[in-house]
Amino acid sequence: MSAEMKSDLIALLKSIAPEVEESGLQADRPLRDQVDLDSMDWLNFLIAVHEHFRVDIPEADYRLLVTLDDLVAYLSRKRTP
Amino acid sequence: MIEFRLPSLGSDMDQGKLLEWHVKPGDAVKRGQIVAVVDTSKAAVDVEIWQEGTIAQLLTQPGETIPVGTVMATLLAAGEVASTMPVTPVPPVAPALGPAQAPAMPGAAPSSVLPALRKPASPAARKRARELDVDIDSVTGTGPHGAITIDDVEKFARSAIAPVPVPAMRTVQSAPAVSVAAARHAEMRKAIAAAMSRSKREIPHYYLSEAVLMRRAVDWLKRENETRPLIERVLMGALQLKAVALTLKRFPELNGYWRDGGFQPSTVIHIGVAISIRQGGLIAPALHDVDCLALPELMRSLADLVKRARAGSLRSSEMSDATVTVTNLGEQGVDTVHGVIYPPQVALIGFGRVAARPWAEDGALRVAPVTIASLAADHRVSDGHRGALFLAALREQLQHPEEL
Amino acid sequence: MKMSYREALREALREAMSADSRVFLMGEDVGRYGGSYAVSKGLLDEFGPDRIRDTPLSELGFVGAGIGAALGGMRPIVEVMTVNFSLLALDQIVNTAALYRHMSAGQFSVPVVIRMASGAGRQIAAQHSHSFENWYASIPGLTVLAPATVDDARGMLGLALADPDPVLIFEHAQLYNLEEELSADKVSEIRSARVRRAGSTVSLITYGGSLPKTMAAAEMLAEEGIDAEVIDLRVLRPLDEATILASVRKCRRAVVIDECWRSGSLAGEIMARIAEQAFYDLDAPLARVCSEEVPMPYARHLEEAALPQPAKIVAAAKAMLGK
Numbered sequence: 142m143s144a145e146m147k148s149d150l151i152a153l154l155k156s157i158a159p160e161v162e163e164s165g166l167q168a169d170r171p172l173r174d175q176v177d178l179d180s181m182d183w184l185n186f187l188i189a190v191h192e193h194f195r196v197d198i199p200e201a202d203y204r205l206l207v208t209l210d211d212l213v214a215y216l217s218r219k220r221t222p
Numbered sequence: 223m224i225e226f227r228l229p230s231l232g233s234d235m236d237q238g239k240l241l242e243w244h245v246k247p248g249d250a251v252k253r254g255q256i257v258a259v260v261d262t263s264k265a266a267v268d269v270e271i272w273q274e275g276t277i278a279q280l281l282t283q284p285g286e287t288i289p290v291g292t293v294m295a296t297l298l299a300a301g302e303v304a305s306t307m308p309v310t311p312v313p314p315v316a317p318a319l320g321p322a323q324a325p326a327m328p329g330a331a332p333s334s335v336l337p338a339l340r341k342p343a344s345p346a347a348r349k350r351a352r353e354l355d356v357d358i359d360s361v362t363g364t365g366p367h368g369a370i371t372i373d374d375v376e377k378f379a380r381s382a383i384a385p386v387p388v389p390a391m392r393t394v395q396s397a398p399a400v401s402v403a404a405a406r407h408a409e410m411r412k413a414i415a416a417a418m419s420r421s422k423r424e425i426p427h428y429y430l431s432e433a434v435l436m437r438r439a440v441d442w443l444k445r446e447n448e449t450r451p452l453i454e455r456v457l458m459g460a461l462q463l464k465a466v467a468l469t470l471k472r473f474p475e476l477n478g479y480w481r482d483g484g485f486q487p488s489t490v491i492h493i494g495v496a497i498s499i500r501q502g503g504l505i506a507p508a509l510h511d512v513d514c515l516a517l518p519e520l521m522r523s524l525a526d527l528v529k530r531a532r533a534g535s536l537r538s539s540e541m542s543d544a545t546v547t548v549t550n551l552g553e554q555g556v557d558t559v560h561g562v563i564y565p566p567q568v569a570l571i572g573f574g575r576v577a578a579r580p581w582a583e584d585g586a587l588r589v590a591p592v593t594i595a596s597l598a599a600d601h602r603v604s605d606g607h608r609g610a611l612f613l614a615a616l617r618e619q620l621q622h623p624e625e626l
Numbered sequence: 627m628k629m630s631y632r633e634a635l636r637e638a639l640r641e642a643m644s645a646d647s648r649v650f651l652m653g654e655d656v657g658r659y660g661g662s663y664a665v666s667k668g669l670l671d672e673f674g675p676d677r678i679r680d681t682p683l684s685e686l687g688f689v690g691a692g693i694g695a696a697l698g699g700m701r702p703i704v705e706v707m708t709v710n711f712s713l714l715a716l717d718q719i720v721n722t723a724a725l726y727r728h729m730s731a732g733q734f735s736v737p738v739v740i741r742m743a744s745g746a747g748r749q750i751a752a753q754h755s756h757s758f759e760n761w762y763a764s765i766p767g768l769t770v771l772a773p774a775t776v777d778d779a780r781g782m783l784g785l786a787l788a789d790p791d792p793v794l795i796f797e798h799a800q801l802y803n804l805e806e807e808l809s810a811d812k813v814s815e816i817r818s819a820r821v822r823r824a825g826s827t828v829s830l831i832t833y834g835g836s837l838p839k840t841m842a843a844a845e846m847l848a849e850e851g852i853d854a855e856v857i858d859l860r861v862l863r864p865l866d867e868a869t870i871l872a873s874v875r876k877c878r879r880a881v882v883i884d885e886c887w888r889s890g891s892l893a894g895e896i897m898a899r900i901a902e903q904a905f906y907d908l909d910a911p912l913a914r915v916c917s918e919e920v921p922m923p924y925a926r927h928l929e930e931a932a933l934p935q936p937a938k939i940v941a942a943a944k945a946m947l948g949k
Binding site: 344345346347348349364365366367368369371372373 | 908909910945946947
Binding site: 184191197 | 447448455458459524528
C-alpha cells in the first residue's frame with residue numbers, strides 16, 4: 142500500500158519535474174532539498190496529490206509534508222477514517 | 223485580400239517553424255484568435271491573429287521553417303470574393319507586426335504616425351529590419367554618420383530576449399529530444415547574452431533596495447489561504463505582482479519603453495514574469511493588465527502562464543509586450559536582487575526571500591518576516607529620487623494586502 | 627612571360643596585321659616616329675608605309691578616312707594621339723561611325739577600331755590630361771574598351787577588330803610602362819567586367835588607369851582588416867551590370883573610382899544603376915573618387931592632389947564603414 146502510494150507520488154512529482162529519478166530520491170530526506178521545486182511547483186505538486194488521492198490538504202498542514210515518507214504517512218492517515 | 227504574416231515573437235526571433243494550424247480555409251477568424259502554433263527558439267507559441275476575416279488559403283505547411291514576416295495565410299475581408307489565383311508563400315517584403323508595434327491592447331487599430339525625425343539607416347538595414355521584424359528606431363547605428371547598418375540590425379535582433387537573472391517560477395518543458403533541447407538551450411543562452419550585453423551597454427542602470435516588513439502580507443495571505451481550497455490558494459509571488467502593478471500606476475516613468483532616443487510610457491501594465499527553464503535559460507512572458515486583475519484572477523493567470531510556458535503554448539502577444547519585469551529570487555534564498563533591465567523596458571523590480579529577521583519597531587527589536595525589494599531602473603528616464611519614492615510606495619502597498 | 631603594356635599593344639598590332647591583310651594602322655606619328663607612346667615602334671619597317679600610315683595633324687580628316695576605309699571593307703586601326711585631340715573628330719565618331727548602321731537600316735557597318743591614350747598624371751597640363759571615356763560610353767553604337775592590364779592590352783585589339791561595329795580603345799597614358807606577367811590564357815571576350823581582387827566588405831569599381839591605384843588602395847585597406855573587392859570594368863559600353871550588381875549585393879557598399887570629373891562622370895552612371903537596381907542591398911551611401919573639378923594643374927603636387935589616389939580611395943571606403 143505505502144509502496145504503491147510512494148510510486149504514485151513519484152510519478153506525480155515527475156509530472157512537475159521530469160528530471161527526477163526515483164533511485165536518486167531518499168524518502169526520509171526533505172524533498173525540496175533533493176528536487177529543484179519552487180513555490181509554484183510545490184503548489185502544483187500538492188494540487189496533483191490532492192486530485193489523485195482525493196484528500197484535502199489545508200495550508201496549515203504544509204509544515205507536516207517535508208519528506209516523501211511524511212507524505213505517505215500523511216496520506217495514509219487522511220485516507221483512514 | 224488580407225495577408226497573415228509570421229509575427230516576431232520576441233525581438234530575438236528571425237524565423238519560426240509552423241507546428242500546426244488551428245484553422246482551415248473557410249474558417250472565420252476573429253481578432254485575438256489563436257490560429258497557429260509556431261516553434262521559436264524558445265518555446266512553442268500560440269500565434270494570435272489581429273485581423274478579422276475568412277481564411278482563404280494556408281500558404282505554410284506544418285513542419286516548414288519560415289522567416290519572420292512571411293505571409294503564412296491569406297484571408298478574405300468581409301464581402302471580399304476569393305480570387306482563383308494560386309498563391310505561394312511570400313517571403314517578407316512589407317513590415318510585419320513587430321514587438322514595437324505589437325498591439326499593447328488587442329484590437330487597437332495600428333496607427334500610421336510617421337516618426338518626427340527619421341534616423342539614418344541604410345536601405346539594406348531597413349529591409350533586414352523588416353524581415354526580422356525589428357523596430358529600426360530602437361537600433362543604434364554604427365555606420366557612416368551614425369547610420370544604422372545591416373550589421374546593427376542583425377546584432378540588435380540577436381540581442382533582445384528576456385534577461386532577468388532568475389525566476390520567481392520555474393517551468394518544466396515537456397522533455398524534447400536531447401539534441402533539440404540542447405540546441406534550444408544554446409540559442410536561448412545566446413539570446414540572453416545578447417540582450418543582457420545590450421542592456422548593460424546601453425542602459426545606465428541605477429539600483430535601489432528597501433527592506434519591507436512582510437508581517438501583514440504573510441499573515442493576511444495565511445488567513446486567506448486557510449479558507450481557500452487548495453486549487454484557489456494564492457502565492458506570495460502573485461501578491462507581490464499585484465502590489466507592483468498598483469504602485470506602478472503612480473510611477474509611469476518606470477513602465478514603458480526607451481525607443482528612438484526617448485521614453486514612451488505605457489498606458490497599460492503588462493508585467494514580464496521571469497520564469498526559468500528547467501534545462502537552463504529563462505523566459506519572461508507577460509501577464510496582461512495586472513493592475514486590473516483581482517488577486518484570485520491574477521493567481522489563476524499566473525498559474526496558467528506558468529503552465530502554458532511549461533507546455534510550450536505561450537501566446538504571441540505574451541512574448542513581446544511586457545512593459546516592465548518582475549523577478550523573484552527569494553525562493554533560492556538570496557536576500558537582494560540587483561536586476562538587469564530587459565531592453566527596451568526601463569525598469570525591473572526584484573524580490574529577495576521573505577525571511578524572519580530582526581526588525582526595530584516602536585523602540586523595540588522584534589523578529590518579523592522581511593523581504594528586500596529592489597529596483598533597477600533606467601537613469602535616462604527616471605532618477606533615484608523617484609525610484610526611492612516608488613520603493614517606499616511599494617512598501618506601503620504591501621502593508622495593505624487587503625487592498626490587493 | 628613578363629611584358630609591358632606597351633609591348634603587349636604592339637604584339638597585338640603585329641598579330642592583327644599578320645593575320646588579316648585588311649588591317650592597317652593610321653595616325654599621327656605612328657610610322658617613322660614609332661607612335662607618340664612608342665606603341666608602333668618598328669612596325670613601319672616590318673609592315674611598310676601602306677599599312678603603317680602617318681597622317682597629317684587633322685583628326686577630323688584621318689578618323690573620317692578610317693571610317694571610310696572600314697565602310698569600304700578594310701579593317702582600319704586609327705590611333706588618335708590622345709583623347710584630348712579626339713574632340714576634333716567627335717563628329718566623325720559620334721555622328722558617323724556610331725550611327726551608320728542605324729542610319730542605313732543595317733546596310734552598312736563600320737568595323738573601325740580607334741585607339742587613343744587618355745588620362746593625366748604625366749605633367750602634360752590641362753589640355754593634354756583629359757579623361758572623356760564617359761562621353762563616348764554614353765553613345766549607342768559604340769563599344770568602349772579600357773584595357774587596364776597587360777593581358778587586356780594584348781588581347782582586346784583582336785577582339786575589337788572582329789567586331790563589325792566601331793570600337794574605341796582607351797589606353798591610359800600611365801599604363802604604358804606597366805609590366806606584368808602575361809597569362810597563358812588569352813583574353814577571349816570584350817563584354818564583361820572582371821573581379822581583380824575578391825573581397826566581401828566594399829566593392830571598389832574602377833577601370834583603366836585607376837585600376838593600379840585601386841588595387842593599391844585595396845591592399846592598404848586589407849592591412850586595416852577591410853576586405854575590399856576590386857572590379858575592373860574593362861568594357862565601359864555596354865556596362866557589365868551583372869558583375870557590378872553581384873559585387874555590390876555581396877559587399878553592400880561601393881566606391882566608384884573614375885578619373886573623369888565628377889559631374890557627369892561614368893562613376894555617376896554606375897552609381898545610378900546601382901541605386902536603381904540594388905538599392906535595398908546597400909548598407910551605406912554610394913561614394914565615388916573622381917578628379918577634382920579643376921583644369922588639370924601642371925605642377926606635380928597639384929596634379930597629384932587633383933587625381934584619384936589610393937589614400938582618397940581608402941578614405942572613401944573607410945568613411946562608408948563609419949571609420
